[in-house]
Amino acid sequence: MKTNLDPNFLASDDLARADTILRSCVHCGFCTDGCPTYQLLGDENDSPRGRIYLMKDMFETGQVNAAQVTHLDRCLSCRNCETNCPSGVAYTDLLDIARGAIAQQQTRGVMNRVGRWLLRRGLGLPALLTAVFEGARQIGRWPGLATRLPVRLSPKRSSHPVVVTQPTQQVILLAGCVQKAATPNVNLAVEHLLARSGIAVVRVAKESCCGALNYHLGDHAAGLADMRRLLHTLAAAGPSDAPIVSSASGCGVTLKDYPRHFPLGDPDHELARRIAARMVDVVELFDDHTIKAAPMRVAVHTPCTLSNGQQLVTNVADVLSRAGIDVLATAPQLACCGSAGTYSVLQPKLARALQAKMVTALTTQSPEVIVTANIGCQMHLGAGTNVPVLHWAELLWQQHEALLAVPDSKP
Ligand code: SF4
Ligand code: SF4
Structure with a gap:
């Protein structure tokens, strides 16, 4: 593609x-078919190729117009187009540059900017998140009120402290901002399951946000400051060669992507490279370990941040199948469920349409439970179905304990 920026x-x-990214696109359109917003709306401007043309136009004219903002805002950042692109076009990087420019130009209306500011501030306050989700959990105890809540939250499980006497490995476990508040059972489950494999968990003191929230909402300076802060916190946490584990694929993909944000010449370039190389999603730790579990009929939702973002496409289904869980076939899934960070708040109509399609695909064989690997997807899907939606680790822990409770079972 010729350019004149x-x-x-x-x-x-x-x-x-x-300029480099735009020139690498050959307009072939292979990226278009699997794009969820193009599948939903059928408009070339809501496809990756169409958005690339809109960004090129923006960068060449030096002007931001309302149509560009509308179609770029509708993008889910699901990266399905990157996975399907034969030319290796770095679409996400290009989109981030465009979103930063849109924020700089102040082209959004006042209400839109206030809403985004409130989201960034509100979701960035751990104490507020904990209070909100704890309140929702209490309301959910009242019969009749639980179904009126926009999210379903499991009650907190009580647990004895996890002690691994002779660990074979130590890992640093990220708590995550929203997950820690909304689904505290997930990391508890991870800790118990890892202990079964002799792996001990180190928690991170003063863990801060990974930066995804600010960065994807276009405040690059604040996002980079968050990333830098977490980089240095992680460098000081636990053994320097220990894997750093995330059980929320949205946070994990951001951390694995840190080197993109700290290029050569940045004082933290080398640190970002080292931390990213140590990052794993929790499912990767179970590639070599089998935990047996009582059977259950389960549909697996693979978040785009796990499949397209981390190339971990079948890992969750593989771990559950090896454990003895009955993983059901699903109808073809769209690349994204519509959660996509703050997308479900900023684009509620599209997010609900994507949610409905995903729920239909996941429930074709009437599963007892749907599992996923990211807190945002868990809450978004959970709000669209009566089938319980859990993080796969929570389900595995629950079914492992169910198996232990059966006399003479040998997991
Ligand atoms: S982004 Fe890739 S797949 Fe899409 S039109 Fe450009 S070269 Fe083709
Ligand atoms: S990131 Fe996802 S929604 Fe956005 S253009 Fe690519 S495939 Fe479409």
């Missing part, structure tokens, strides 16, 4: 990257 519109490093 306005040198005054973007900072020089963004300009150079945008």
Whole structure:
């Protein structure tokens, strides 16, 4: 693709990257078919190729218009287009550059900007999140009120402290901002399951946000500051070669992507590379360990942040099948359920349409439970179905304990 970008519109490093990315696109359209927003709306401007043309136009004219903002805001950042692109076009990087430019130009209306500001501030306050989700959990105890809540939250499980006497391995476990408040059972389950395999968990003191929230809402300076803070916290936490584990695939993909945000020449470039190399999703730790579990009919939802973002496509289903769980076939799933960070709040109509399609695909064989690997997807899908939606680790722990409770069972 030929380009003639306005040198005054973007900072020089963004300009150079945008130019390289745009030139790598050959307009073939292989990315288009699997794009969830194109599948839903059928408009080329809501496809990756169409959005690339809109961004090119923005960077060449040095002007941001309302149509560009609308179609770029509808993108889920699900990365399905990157997975399908034969030319290796770095679409996500290009989109991030465009979103940063849109934020700089202040082209959004006042209410839109206030809403985004409130989201960034509200979701960035751990104490507020804990209070909100704890309140929702208490309301959910009242019969008749639980079904009126926009999210379903399991009651907190009580647990004895997990002690691994002679660990074979130590890992650093990220708690996650929203997950810690909304589904505290998940990391408890992870800790118990890892202990079964002789793996001990180190918690991170003063863990802060991974930066995804601010960055994806276009505040790049605040997002980078969050990322830098977490980089240094993780560098000081636990053994320097221990894997760093995330059980929320949305946070995990952000951390694995840190080197993109700290290029050569940045004082934290090397640190970002080292931390990203140590990052694993929790499912990767179970590739070599089998935990047996009581059978159950389960449908697996694989978040785009796990499949397209981390190339871990079948790992959750494989771990559950090896454990003895009956993993059901599902109808073809769209690339994204519509949760996509703050997308379900900012684009509620589209998010609900994607949610409905995903729930239909997941429930074709009437599962007892749907499992997923990311807190945002768990809450979003859970609000769209009466089938319980759990993190797969929570389900595995629950079914493992159920098996232990059966006399003479040998897991
Ligand atoms: S598949 Fe890749 S090269 Fe082809 S149009 Fe899409 S982004 Fe461009
Ligand atoms: S990131 Fe997802 S929603 Fe956005 S253009 Fe690519 S495939 Fe479509």
